[in-house]
Amino acid sequence: MTTSEAARVPEPVPEPVPEPVPGAIAEPVRDPEAVPLGGPLSADAALTPLWRPASVAVVGASDDPAKWGHWLARGALLGREIRAVHLVNRRGGRVCGRPAFPSLGGLPQAPELVVIAVPAPAVEAAFDDALAAGARAVLVISDGLGRLTGNPRLADRLGDRARERGVRLLGPSSLGIVDTQAQLRLAWGDFSAGPVGVVTQSGQIGTEIAYLLARLGSGVSRFASTGAQADICTEDLLDSLAGHDATRAVIAYVEGIRDPQRFLRAAHLLREAGKPLVLLTVGSSPVGSAAALSHTGALTSGTDILEAVCRGVGAVRATTPAHAADLAHALALGVRPRGSRILVVSDSGGQGALAADLATERGLDLATPPTTPPQSPVPAPVEPRNPVDLAGAGEQDLTVYASVAEWAAAAGTYDALVLTGYFGRYGEDIPTLATAEAEVAARLARVAPTLPVLVHTMAGGSPATQTLRAAGVPVYADIDSTLRALAGCAQWQAATPRPPGRHPTAPPGPPGPQLPYLQAREVARAVGIAFPEAGVAESAREAVRIARAWDGPSVAKVVGHTHKTEVGGVRLGLETDADITAAFEDFATRLGARSVVIERMDTRPDTVELIVGLRYDPGFGPVVLVGAGGTSAELWRDTALELAPVTIDGARAMLRRLTCRPLLNGWRGAAPCDVDAVAAAVAALSTLPGRDPTVVSAEINPLRAGPDGVLAVDVLIERAAAPAAPTANHTETTEEES
Known part of the structure; x- marks a missing residue:
């Protein structure tokens, strides 16, 4: 079910008044840790009427299970012991066994949160009724407002009206919100409680993520579908999760970032709160890749910039909903490997080999066992290596799985352990082994606080896997998911977020003519770039x-x-x-x-040609790029990009990501280049917007790097076009201006 279903909410029709059906509405299960109404406000206080309302009114409540109003009414009633719940149907009668009011004006008290799920032509009137009734927040599920009402600006108008009254509006076209701790379930679908907050610009992708988390034995703490973002936007919702105790990791699916600087601040807040952010995006990001006159514009993309944004704020980017769920699950459980050195343990040579290949692809290091390890737990003739192949040892003695993990933790060589294969299935296939296998799982879980353990198993919900999950050990159904999650955890842990930038975030104006070459050289020389x-x-x-x-x-x-x-x-x-x-x-x-x-002419031997470029992204400000240069730069597209400015250490990290890096280190007997000088040049160019605020773009191509330093042998610089001088008669244009 997608949010577009809301556009097809039919006009209410007279319905028979049903008697309450036992079990039709599940009795709410009060979370003992739920914050009571009137309790202390946390960092999400600005959205308290949305997340923790004292009362909820559902407009368009219905007894028809095929209608949105039915799901919203059922969900609202789950929290009726925590807050007042009012159901509104213009026909009155009873809905879900409860009396329904024909209008908001007839409620016995002002509803703090009003949820609207009525046909699009009726939304504006329902919204006005909510304002008149004293609502502090409004959630509009209904979709297609512009298309079905003939008013393409209706959503914006609702947002303007909400801001004028100091009311917060989520939607229109929202799939809804869920706070599992507060028993607030105002969305289509089922949501398992868990530690992951989900903010999504696509309702259906959000529900897919929620279902994927449930399959992992996890779930959501809060869920919010942003819809049209007429008022409340992604950045607001991310802010609200930073101070939410039940949220331990966050997934954000974004198709457009409305306020890049607020997004950066929200991401920093989450990082400072210790809540990892997993960013899922589509390739055509709103950050765009406006082309400069040089190669730099053609070599950058919105995806590249979002990757740089993630590195800058210490977030991790996912590529699919499943990837996002797998990664957030592990991060929420506290998987924090110190580095990328892993030990793979398998009871199948084939599965171990596949895991080794995938681990290498994911940037993980199959560390060599220590030269003087503790006594090996693996029976002869199997010797500890990486991956460890138990070769049937587990069938002889289940405790060998735990013994290997304990040995690895004591060795001090590894940052994480990955167990892949049959473990977890013994108890399913041989029920008499279920208890013993669960005891081994408990030993594995006791290792995890010292050495993170992730498990890929062929089992389903066996006692062993239940024991692992209950103890906070991530369990996955395939090895690729396991290793992708581990690699993302290592990436998050190793990140060194940069402080929020103080440089301008927008170019000083449209580009003017390029600077003459010698003048451009002097501008670059002023920040420390060397030229012949x-x-x-x-x-x-x-x-x-x-x-x-x-x-x-x-x-x-x-x-x-x-x-x-x-x-x-x-x-x-x-x-x-x-x-x-x-x-x-x-x-x-x-x-x-x-x-x-x-x-x-630079005639030095053993030189490598690089490109170093700078341009403005429309949302995130200046970005700096380095890569393989020369006339074939666009052919090779071997580049690294970061938000500007970067430090010399940051520039070194960029160089390490290049495929052509071996050329800098000395290839086939060539002398190694002065990498420090290259990094210094990249860092120097990245400071140009702060030194000269008129610069719109700059590019050095090539920057020739050799053993004794670097020389820039071509440079392009664009400054902002100067505003036209005012004239006495603005309706006339001189011949020269024409």
């Missing part, structure tokens, strides 16, 4: 004079072209006066050049 000697010549004779100032060959570059190589505007290896003269005259004749840059 150069000069600009307006005649062949002057070009020769400039080149005589240094030894060795020169380079001639045409002025005024973005991609000089593509128009034949670069000549390398000019050794003689005749070479330089010929280059100048060719550019003048063929390209109409009036001036030519003459630059000393």
Whole structure:
């Protein structure tokens, strides 16, 4: 069921008044840890009327199980011992065995939260009734308001009206909200209680995540579908989860980030609260990838920037709902490996080998067993190695599984243990072994606080898997899910979030003309980028004079072209006066050049060409990129990107992510490059927006890295276009301006 179902909520029809059916509405189970009404407000106080209302009214409540109003009424009544619940149906009568009021105006008290699930044409009137009744928050389930009412701005108008009255509005087109601790269930679907908060811009993806968590033996603490975000948005809801004690990890599915800076602040709040954020997005992110005139724009994407955002705030990005659920499940259980060194233990050579391959793909390190390990728990002739193949030892003695885990914890070599294979199924297939297997599972669980343990099992709900889950050990049905979750936990634990940036988040204006090459060089030099000697010549004779100032060959570059190589505007290896003269005259004749840059050619051996670029993202501000450079930069697309500015250490981390990194370290006998100098250049360029707020984009391509440092041999810089000077008559345009 999707939120679009709400658009098809039919007009209420007269219904028979049913007698209460025993068991039709489950009696609420009061959570002993639930915060009572009137208790202390936490950090989510701004949304208290939404999350912890003293009373709820459901407008459009119905006895028809096929209607949204029925699910909402049933869910609201689950919390009737905690808060007042009012059901509103314009026909009156009884709904779910309770009297229904024909209108909000007839309620005995002001409802703090009003839930609206009526046909789209009736939403605006219901919303006005909610405001008149004194509601402090309104949840609008109904969908298709613009399409079905002929008013495309109706949702925005409801949001404006809510803000004018100081009322919070979630929706329209929301799938609903759930707070399992507070017995607040105002959504379609079933939600198991658990430690994971879910904020989603797609109601159906959100419910899929909730179901996936339930299958893992977990569940949701809070669930919120944002809908149209006419008022309450993703960032508000993330803020509210930072102070929610029952939430230990958060999944956010986003298709568009309305306020990137608020999103960054909310993510920082979650990190500071120790609540890992798992971000699930689609590829076409609203952050966009506005192309610059250089390669940099073509080499960046919205996905790249969101990855950088995750690194910057210490979040982890997931690629599918299942990935998000697997990862949040482990993070919520407190899986915090110190590093990426793992031990794989299996009772099948094949399963162990598959796990080893997948672990390597996920960036995990199958650490070598210690040279002087504690006495091996594995019977001869099997020796401890990685992966450990028990080779039937478990069938002889179930306790070997626990013994290996205890041995690994004592060895101190590993950051996590992954058990893959048959364990957990002994008790299912041989019931007489169920108790013994559960006792081994309890020993494994006692290891987990010292050495994180994750289990992939072929079993279902056996006593052993129940014991593991009850003790907080993540259990998965396939090895890839297990290893992806572990890799994400290691990534979250190793993250070093940067403090919120103080640099401008939006470009200073639309780009103007590129700076002349020599001027662009000076701007880059001012932040610490090194260039070869150069000069600009307006005649062949002057070009020769400039080149005589240094030894060795020169380079001639045409002025005024973005991609000089593509128009034949670069000549390398000019050794003689005749070479330089010929280059100048060719550019003048063929390209109409009036001036030519003459630059000393970098002839150092063992150099590697890189690209370093800077541009503004429309939402998150300046970003810096480094990658394989030269004329083939767009072909290789080997890049690393971060939010700017970066430190030198941050730039080193970027370089470590490049596929071409071995070239920098010395490839096939070449001398290694000065990586520290490369990192310093990347960090220097990333500071440009803070040093010169007029810069819109910058690119050095190539930056030539060698054993003795780096030299930039081409640079493009765009500054913001200057605003037009006001004239006495703004209706006229001069011939020059035309």
